[in-house]
Amino acid sequence: MTKVLTDARSIRIKGRSFLAVVLSPDLPLDEWLARLDDLASRSAGFFLNRPVVLDVTDLNIDRAQLKELLGAFADRNVAIMGIEGARPSILGQGMPPGLKGGRPVSEEAMAKEPEPAEEPGAAAKRASADVGRPTLQSIIIREPIRSGQSVIFPEGDVTVIGSVASGAEVIAGGSVHIYGALRGRVMAGSVGNASAQIFCRKLEAELLAIDGVYQTAENMAPSLKGQPVQLWLENDMIMAETLV
């Protein structure tokens, strides 16, 4: 049976961030592994069911040594989901994928992690609570965003005091507020936040997106053009209403 593709729904592509533990080994490797074993013996299950990323940026090793190191992790039941900072030449078949663009988590967020010795369960709960409650952050931009410029702020809300020009874009993890005309593109809730909203003084946007659901200028109601508008997501549809 051939399946006829008549479904008009487009595929949604989103960014999403997860909290991963990053291990940065140092040389000599066997001494570092001994320290890891020592930590693991004091905190049973610390690495179980957690995404672990291996950071080899400052580690001068070749492919054979990396393979050996990955083997050592496998022996300890630590699943490496990605390798950061590796030269392409040392990555090979059967190795976890190379990663880039990771950002370090703030010191205090990590500080809670290394001491789960007494109650590993409680620590895990705390960690998941941290993930569930997004840290509230926002930036305010006090000048117009010009054509060709883009503001990317996955951490939270973006407020622009001025206009967003045709050919400019704002990408925010949270809501986007434009105190001026919106003539460019805005993507709110870009890291998977369906409750994000877009607000603007004057809607003339080229493209709007909330949580991966897109709408181009052509599909917007003509009655909204030039109006102060708020937009939100409801059942995977972008809803809009003029602001009074």
Place this chain on the structure above:
Amino acid sequence: MGKVIVVTSGKGGVGKTTSSAALGAALAQKGEKVVVVDFDVGLRNLDLVMGAERRVVYDIVNVIQGDAKLPQALIRDKRLETLFLLAASQTRDKDALTPEGVETVITELKRYFDWVICDSPAGIERGATLAMRHADVAVVVTNPEVSSVRDSDRIIGLLDAKTLKAERGERIEKHLLLTRYDPARAERGDMLKVGDVLEILSIPLIGIVPESMDVLRASNIGAPVTLADTSSAPAQAYFDAARRLSGEVLPITIPGEQRGLFGKIFGRKAA
């Protein structure tokens, strides 16, 4: 130390070269020492508009490469004692301009001249970024139509990011010069209105130059419009813009909105 002005737009054909020559001649007529520098290496035009094409011996590329000294390459205008031209090379391309070379030339010109006017090539590549690099003031030339306005917006963004002033954390002074403005077409809605352009670009307006045959006529005889016919409407607009550049505060009149009686009498002739 002289002031460095870049005349830029992003889009081609909007009137950068015409405006560079006209503003240069207007400032020079006030007795100030002015040099107009053509950065459009490979597609030079400023020499034609200023009527100096038959006197170009050395150009900016020769100076940068050390084949000629700067005073040898400067061409004095035949009509105005204080107006000079530094031509671009027609046989080379923009790669012949090096950042160090441009810096040396501009630094030296600033020592001798009150105004260094850099006529930028179109685009946002090497030639344009080098022309704006050392500017204190930018004159953004824009036509009242959407593509020109969007390109100008892009250039303003670059002025705030890629000039030396911006990198030092200072603000580069930016002015909008609206050219080829046709009041009748703006009224019919075929062109953007002045208010629309100002709202989109949000930088101060330095002048509105009306669309006029006088501009074409001037460039055909090889004279900046502010020298060819000083009483014409575009020349008057450039004289006012030059005074505003020097810091004078003058009210701006939008062509077509002050017509009234004057327009009724001279309406036909003005077109």
